[in-house]
Amino acid sequence: MKISKWSLFLVTSICAFSGCNKGSSGKKTTTSLPPSTSEPAPYENVYPDYDKHYSGYNFQNQIGNNLQFELHKYLIEKHQTYVTYGNYWFYANTATDLVPGTQLNELFYTGKQTSRVTHTGQDREHVWACAKSNGLWWRHSQVWEYNINDRNDKYWGGGSDLFHVRPATGTGINQKRLDAAFYVFKDSEIGETTQLSDGGPYRCYVDASANRFQVDPAFRGDIARIVMYMWLHYSLIGDVNVYYSPDYKPVYNINEAVELSTTHNPNVCGNLLLTDILAYNTVEECYAALKEWNRIDPPSAVEVNRNSYVESIQGNRNPFIDYPQLVDRCLV
Numbered sequence: 001m002k003i004s005k006w007s008l009f010l011v012t013s014i015c016a017f018s019g020c021n022k023g024s025s026g027k028k029t030t031t032s033l034p035p036s037t038s039e040p041a042p043y044e045n046v047y048p049d050y051d052k053h054y055s056g057y058n059f060q061n062q063i064g065n066n067l068q069f070e071l072h073k074y075l076i077e078k079h080q081t082y083v084t085y086g087n088y089w090f091y092a093n094t095a096t097d098l099v100p101g102t103q104l105n106e107l108f109y110t111g112k113q114t115s116r117v118t119h120t121g122q123d124r125e126h127v128w129a130c131a132k133s134n135g136l137w138w139r140h141s142q143v144w145e146y147n148i149n150d151r152n153d154k155y156w157g158g159g160s161d162l163f164h165v166r167p168a169t170g171t172g173i174n175q176k177r178l179d180a181a182f183y184v185f186k187d188s189e190i191g192e193t194t195q196l197s198d199g200g201p202y203r204c205y206v207d208a209s210a211n212r213f214q215v216d217p218a219f220r221g222d223i224a225r226i227v228m229y230m231w232l233h234y235s236l237i238g239d240v241n242v243y244y245s246p247d248y249k250p251v252y253n254i255n256e257a258v259e260l261s262t263t264h265n266p267n268v269c270g271n272l273l274l275t276d277i278l279a280y281n282t283v284e285e286c287y288a289a290l291k292e293w294n295r296i297d298p299p300s301a302v303e304v305n306r307n308s309y310v311e312s313i314q315g316n317r318n319p320f321i322d323y324p325q326l327v328d329r330c331l332v
Contacts, residue, residue, distance in 0.1 A: 043325035075233040078316035108166035112200030125168035129179035169198035180213035183279035221297025225320040287331040
């Protein structure tokens with residue numbers, strides 16, 4: 001993907017502000033950032049190459065709920081191909097998490113680089129934990145007949161979305177996180193945590209008793225943009241309970257949506273709560289965390305590259321990677 005001069009300037013400028021440096025891998029090479037004492041500078045509200053990817057949708061002049069509706073509409077309408085969970089490694093081994101200029105994949109949360117053609121000891125990590133999806137990531141027998149013992153066939157829709165599932169070290173990271181919600185520990189809380197490492201440049205911390213999980217600042221922006229994508233793609237947006245049938249027509253009752261579905265129906269939307277996936281008590285605290293994480297950690301080369309590659313498979317992009325300012329504009 002050709003990156004515009006503006007994109008390069010934006011990434012460089014924000015990295016300089018946040019204390020990050022861009023390594024040859026494309027991911028940030030950073031020492032851990034101290035807790036922020038003030039709100040990071042916002043992204044500028046500009047949209048390079050907008051018509052190339054988003055013609056027919058109006059993100060530039062919307063904010064709040066109106067922008068959320070418009071993004072939801074784009075994601076539902078443009079996401080035409082839903083890959084299977086079992087086929088995930090094919091895409092991961094091909095390009096989704098490839099470090100630019102190498103034959104290595106970048107593992108999520110830690111930045112460890114491994115061979116792209118083997119995934120021994122790695123898991124397919126659901127960033128929005130399955131246990132926090134209120135059943136949305138799981139196929140139900142009345143919708144799709146499957147072998148319950150075959151993990152490759154258990155997940156559907158958001159549970160196999162390539163923007164969502166990322167490769168991560170299994171035993172040392174993913175299986176220690178389990179379904180813990182994302183959080184940044186206070187100094188007084190860090191003593192209650194366990195540090196996790198797989199030999200990559202970044203560390204994670206988990207407090208299993210409180211079900212909270214912290215990643216390095218170098219991956220917090222990635223998490224914010226994935227959480228925003230999943231929330232607006234697969235949530236019920238607004239107060240009306242709208243679901244989507246297999247032919248993308250809206251229906252207003254989940255039972256009707258199930259009855260209409262004679263084949264895989266990945267577009268059923270449901271009840272996704274930010275306070276489930278982020279370990280904060282209020283929606284306002286979740287908004288503040290997502291905005292800060294998105295600002296201190298701008299899109300990396302790995303994110304930019306995978307955005308175009310996943311579009312070539314699924315048909316849709318993650319708009320928050322192209323225009324990270326949309327996070328602030330949605331959460332007002």
